[in-house]
Amino acid sequence: MGTHNSIDERFEFSGKVKTWSLIAIVIGILGIVYGFLIDKSEAGIQRTFSSLLLMSYYFACVTMAGVFFCAYQYMAQAGWSASILRVPHALAKVLPIAGLILIVVATAGLLTNHEIVEGGKTETAPYLYAHWAAHGLTTPGSENYDPIIAGKSGFLNIPTFFVFMVVVLGLYSWFGSLLVKYSNNEDELGGMFNYNKSFKMSAIFLVIFGFTFPIFAFDAVMSLDAHWFSTMFGWYNLAAMHVSGLAVIALIVIVLRKQGYMQWVREDHLHNLGQLIFGFSIFWTYVWFSQFFLIWYANMPEETIYFYKRWEPEYKFWFWINLVLNFLSPLLLLMSRDAKRLTSRLAFTCVVILIGHWLDYYLMIMPGTVGEHRALGVQEITITIGFVGLFVFLTFRALAGFKSLIPKKHPFIEESLHHHI
Structure with missing residues (x-):
């Protein structure tokens, strides 16, 4: 491909990158099929759910990092990064899909039960979050009653889990879409109006993000070891x-x-x-x-x-x-x-x-x-390959959706184009 010098250039998503990303997605789908339908053992299904949670959480975190990057660049009024903002903008556009996948994986793992033998007795527990969502853990008098989990049940319960995850991922996605929208409007209209809106929304987002992301991590990952806390x-x-x-x-x-x-x-x-x-x-x-x-x-x-x-x-x-x-x-x-x-x-x-x-x-x-x-x-290998392919496909497709690969009317664009350190 020849060199592109115009700030009006658009990205074209085609060729080997697109082909290989689709192949990787197919490999991931085959890995999921293998884990659920071919390797039907309890251990195999458990590994499949765990691998899906790992990659969906990683996927969501990388895409929300795009929103986070944009927000603190706007708040710092940074000039150097103005010419590369389309890349984190693309991550922000993918975040709603990544968040939805994480919610689906967590829901499936939490609501799909299997029998486990522990301490000589058979218990029914979900494949994910069994340490706090298994039957009877918070019910006084139950043979499975766990006073530590019961003490945490105000937070570790299924309704709170889903409400918090949906609200937080929805908020992050909404703020990301606003920053992308304002940047696109800025390219059309120029001036400081949309930049100022981006600055204001970034300030609000960073406050919300700072308070909620640690709790999101508690919810999605730390609660897998529910007796432990840090x-x-x-x-x-x-x-x-x-x-x-x-x-x-x-x-x-x-x-x-x-x-x-x-x-x-x-x-x-x-x-x-x-x-x-x-x-x-x-x-x-x-x-x-x-x-x-x-x-x-x-x-x-x-x-x-x-x-x-x-x-x-x-x-x-x-x-x-x-x-x-x-x-x-x-x-x-x-x-x-x-x-x-x-x-x-x-x-x-x-x-x-x-x-x-x-x-x-x-x-x-x-x-x-x-x-x-x-x-x-x-499961671990194929599902990882599949999510990498999905990430590349969605991110590059999002990049191709921008009218130009640079926010050409960003107020600091000249500073970025002449950046030198």
Whole structure:
């Protein structure tokens, strides 16, 4: 593809990227079919539900990171990022679909029951969120009664779970659609009116997001281990969500430049993205270590059980690899100024980080849902491939829907086009 220099250029979604994304989606569908209809064992179905939750949660987090990125760029009145905003805008356009998929997966896993044998007795429990949604856990006098879960039942109950998830994902999607709408209107009308509206909505969104995202993480992931709790878990997830989203944004920009688009993006813009990725990888590590160290030092059984599970033989290796991928890799690969300006190195680091945070979510979800789990199976691999294909297809299709790949009447667009550091 030839070089595009006009700020009126549109992205055309076609060719090998589109074909391979569709192939990946088919592989994912076959993996789901295999997990539910071919491998009919309880363990196989459990792994399928757990893998679907992992990828739908990851998918939703990466897309909401696009809204988050746009919002704090508007609030900071940042000029450098104006020329790349179409990429996070595309993520914002995909968020409603990602949120809907997460709700469907959580609903199916929560309302589909199976029998498990625990402590010599047979119990009926859902495939997901069984630690708090199983029958009789909050009913006094029941043989399954659990006073700890009963004490948390004001929050951990099915109606609250669904209402909160639907409202939060709906709000995030709505704010994302507003920012996209205002940007499109700005291209048509010019002036400061729509930019000022974007600024105002971003301020409101960031307040709501800051208060609700940690609770969203409690709801969707931490409640899988309902006896355990950590006040740092929400911020730990926020750091993972943000750095994963930054890696995706940088990777998409690099891919588009390689295809001949967005030639106004220079190494200075990539440097800024590299700085954010490096900085928030360090922040992720800070929260990871703080959560781990405080629980290890306190040595309280109700807290250490979370890490005890993740130190079992099948998880311990991955537990430490998680730290290598998400801390040591960006630290060593992006520490210098020149490293952040090397396109190939930044792209490689982004891929490592995305794999690393897949493993991060894997370690959050699998030990709390899957019983005996010895290795990566067909479900984990194929469903991951399928969601990657779905993400690429929807995001690139969203990009193709914009009239231009740059918000050409953004008030800071000239600053971005002449950005130099």
